[in-house]
Amino acid sequence: MADTVVRCGYSRCRAELPPPGPQGGRPRSFCRDTRWEQGRTCAQMARAEREALGALGLDTGTGAFALDADRLREHVGALAGPVAELSGALTAVLDRLDEIERDALAATEAARAAATESDAARQQAETAREAAERRARDAARAAADARQERAEAVARAEEATATALAATEALGAARQQAADAVAARDAAVVARDAAVADARAEREAAASAGRGRETAVLAARTAEHERDTALARADDLARDRDRVAGELAALRAELASVAGERAGLAETVAEQRSRLAGQQDALAEARAVADGLRAEHDAARAEIRELSDRIERVRAERDGHAAELERLRSATVEPAPVARMHPDDLAALAAALKD
Structure with missing residues (x-):
C-alpha cells in the first residue's frame, strides 16, 4: 500500500495526493489548494526550485x-x-x-x-516690579502732597x-x-x-x-x-x-x-x-x-x-563521477578486451555498470 501512495512533487511538501476519481483521468502531481510564500502553489514552487537548481548547473534528476x-x-x-x-x-x-x-x-x-x-x-x-515701584513712589509723593x-x-x-x-x-x-x-x-x-x-x-x-x-x-x-x-x-x-x-x-x-x-x-x-x-x-x-x-x-x-x-x-x-562513468562506458565498447574477458567477468562488469 505504501508503494502505491502518490505524493506531491514539491520537495518541501510531499503531501499525499488523492487518487483519480471513478471516471479515471490523469493523476495529480502537485497539491491544488496548498499555498506558500506570496500565494504560490506547489507546482509554481517546484518549477522555481528546478529553475534555481538549473541556474546552479545541478542535475535535478540524480538521487x-x-x-x-x-x-x-x-x-x-x-x-x-x-x-x-x-x-x-x-x-x-x-x-x-x-x-x-x-x-x-x-x-x-x-x-x-x-x-x-x-x-x-x-x-x-x-x-512689572519696576512699574509698581514707580507707582509706589508716585503714590508716596501724592500722599506727601496731600x-x-x-x-x-x-x-x-x-x-x-x-x-x-x-x-x-x-x-x-x-x-x-x-x-x-x-x-x-x-x-x-x-x-x-x-x-x-x-x-x-x-x-x-x-x-x-x-x-x-x-x-x-x-x-x-x-x-x-x-x-x-x-x-x-x-x-x-x-x-x-x-x-x-x-x-x-x-x-x-x-x-x-x-x-x-x-x-x-x-x-x-x-x-x-x-x-x-x-x-x-x-x-x-x-x-x-x-x-x-x-x-x-x-x-x-x-x-x-x-x-x-x-x-x-x-x-x-559529481563531475568526477560522471567522467569516471564515461571512461568506464568508453572502456566497455573496446572490442579486443571484451573478446578476451571471461563471461563471468562480463557479468560482473554489467552488474557494476547497473549499480
Missing part, C-alpha cells in the same frame, strides 16, 4: 544530488529564521535609535523653549476759627453795647432826642458786627468744607497708597512665583539632561547590540559561503 539539495535546503531553512530575526532585530535597533534621537531632540527643544519662556516671564516680572495740603487746610481752618471767635466776641461786645444802649435809652428817655444820633450809630455798629459775624460764619464753613475736602482727599490717597502697596505685594508674590517656576524649570532642564544622558547610554548599548547582531550576521554569511563551497565540492565530485 545523490537530491539528498544534498535536501540537506542544503534544511541548512538554508535553518538559517532563514535567524537571518530573518537578525534583520528584524536590526530594523528594531534602527527604529529605536531613530526614536531615541527624536526624543532627545524633542527634550532639548522643550528645555530651550522652557528656558526662553522663563527668561521672558522674568523680564516681564522685573518690568499731607501738606491737609496741614495747610488745617492752618486755614484754625485761622478761620480764630476769626470766627473774634467775630463772636465782637458780636458779644455789640450785644452788650446794645443792651447798654437800651438801658441808656430807658434811663434817658428824656434825653432821647439827644441820644438818637448815638443810638443810630450804635445800631449801625451792631449791624456791621452782625455782617462781620455772618462773614466769619461763612469763612468758618468754607474752612470746614476745605478741611473735609482735604481729609477726603487724604483718605483717597491713603486708599490709593494701600492699593498700590497691595499691588506691589502681589507683584512681589508673582515675582517669587516666577522665581519658583524658574527653579522648577531649572530642575526640569536638569532632569531632561539626565534623561538625555540615559538615552545616550541606551543608544550606546543599542549600538553595542547592533555590533553584536552584525557579527552574528557576518557569521551567518560565512556559514552560507561555506555551504556554497560544499555545493561546489559536491558539483566537482
Whole structure:
C-alpha cells in the first residue's frame, strides 16, 4: 500500500495526493489548494526550485544530488529564521535609535523653549516690579502732597476759627453795647432826642458786627468744607497708597512665583539632561547590540559561503563521477578486451555498470 501512495512533487511538501476519481483521468502531481510564500502553489514552487537548481548547473534528476539539495535546503531553512530575526532585530535597533534621537531632540527643544519662556516671564516680572515701584513712589509723593495740603487746610481752618471767635466776641461786645444802649435809652428817655444820633450809630455798629459775624460764619464753613475736602482727599490717597502697596505685594508674590517656576524649570532642564544622558547610554548599548547582531550576521554569511563551497565540492565530485562513468562506458565498447574477458567477468562488469 505504501508503494502505491502518490505524493506531491514539491520537495518541501510531499503531501499525499488523492487518487483519480471513478471516471479515471490523469493523476495529480502537485497539491491544488496548498499555498506558500506570496500565494504560490506547489507546482509554481517546484518549477522555481528546478529553475534555481538549473541556474546552479545541478542535475535535478540524480538521487545523490537530491539528498544534498535536501540537506542544503534544511541548512538554508535553518538559517532563514535567524537571518530573518537578525534583520528584524536590526530594523528594531534602527527604529529605536531613530526614536531615541527624536526624543532627545524633542527634550532639548522643550528645555530651550522652557528656558526662553522663563527668561521672558522674568523680564516681564522685573518690568512689572519696576512699574509698581514707580507707582509706589508716585503714590508716596501724592500722599506727601496731600499731607501738606491737609496741614495747610488745617492752618486755614484754625485761622478761620480764630476769626470766627473774634467775630463772636465782637458780636458779644455789640450785644452788650446794645443792651447798654437800651438801658441808656430807658434811663434817658428824656434825653432821647439827644441820644438818637448815638443810638443810630450804635445800631449801625451792631449791624456791621452782625455782617462781620455772618462773614466769619461763612469763612468758618468754607474752612470746614476745605478741611473735609482735604481729609477726603487724604483718605483717597491713603486708599490709593494701600492699593498700590497691595499691588506691589502681589507683584512681589508673582515675582517669587516666577522665581519658583524658574527653579522648577531649572530642575526640569536638569532632569531632561539626565534623561538625555540615559538615552545616550541606551543608544550606546543599542549600538553595542547592533555590533553584536552584525557579527552574528557576518557569521551567518560565512556559514552560507561555506555551504556554497560544499555545493561546489559536491558539483566537482559529481563531475568526477560522471567522467569516471564515461571512461568506464568508453572502456566497455573496446572490442579486443571484451573478446578476451571471461563471461563471468562480463557479468560482473554489467552488474557494476547497473549499480
